[in-house]
Amino acid sequence: MVSSASTGGCDPKIIEFEKTHTLPVPDVEPRILITSLSKKVPLAKAVANALKKLNQRGTLYGADVDSDCLGQYFVDSFWKMPRTTDSNLPAILDYCFENKIQASSPLEMVNWNLGAA
DSSP states (O other), X not given: OOOSGGGTTOOHHHHHHHHHOOOOOOSOXXXXXXXXXXXXXXXXXXXXHHHHHTTOOOEEEEEESOTTOGGGGGSSEXXXXXXXXXXXXXXXXXXXXXXXXXXXXXXXXXXXXXXXX
């Protein structure tokens, strides 16, 4: 039995439960896009490391307007993307749909009002 003093004041039963119960990892291969990759190498490394720790097979996509972006060496697939402007929105969305992207970071596209007529 673990004492509460050695667990930082937490209930030892909770600690023991957490050690023996794990959540199932979804049977999905995540497809994650990191845009503005030249400034996000630490994020790319962290996401790749998290996928590895979870034993997740997935694809880490990176995109930047700079074709010489250093970050391209830290992702599975690199795309020289157009600037995030209204006129380029269709090309960016096409890329995401074609590659079945499930998550994107950062969210520069948040400024677009996709619901506008």
